[in-house]
Amino acid sequence: MRKLTYFIACSIDGFIGDPDGDATAMMRFLDEEFLGFLTSEYPETVATHGRRALGIDDLPNRRFDTVVQGRGSYDLALAEGITSPYAHLREYVASGTLKESPDPNVEIIAEDLVGKVRDLKAEDGELGIYLCGGSKVAGELLDEIDEVVIKTYPLVYGSGMPMFGEAFAISEFALESVRTFGNGVLVRSYSRKR
Secondary structure, three states: OOOEEEEEEEEOOOEEEOOOOOOHHHHHHOOHHHHHHHHHHOHHHOOHHHHHHHOOOOOOOOOEEEEEEEHHHHHHHHHOOOOOOOOOOEEEEEOOOOOOOOOOOEEEEOOOHHHHHHHHHHOOOOOEEEEEEOHHHHHHOHHHOOEEEEEEEOOOOOOOEEOOOOOOOOOOEEEEEEEEOOOOOEEEEEEEOO
């Protein structure tokens, strides 16, 4: 069974973006040390255009071969004219409003997101599924998430888009690892307790 990993950036107070979903304030923490960690440990989570700019486009996928993201996350790429932000992965976008994919590499999941993710998890393969965001999709898939990797940036938003945007539900995870960086970023990995 393949794992679904929610790999997400957030503020100290647990927001993945401001009230409109904008997380650009976190970008200033992409220094050499932290970027080195991301490109060596999670290279497939760097968008394709970023991989090309960093000269890591030829790096093999280490952890994931598939990405699932919500319409809001995908719209950030579309606003930049990018229709396949993770061209090095199989791409799925959960959306009830986007009826047709603007790119042949991107499949739209219009209904039964949980069922589709269960099918993806049941596929054969060593590599897992990267849940890129956003809040609503993560909330809908909470019971399917096997691992959470949280990149916590030393910022307090005060309010904004929460990590999980659904109804209240308690789910227990076990801390697997913690890594700190000189810029104040903290990366924690948790696995679901089943």
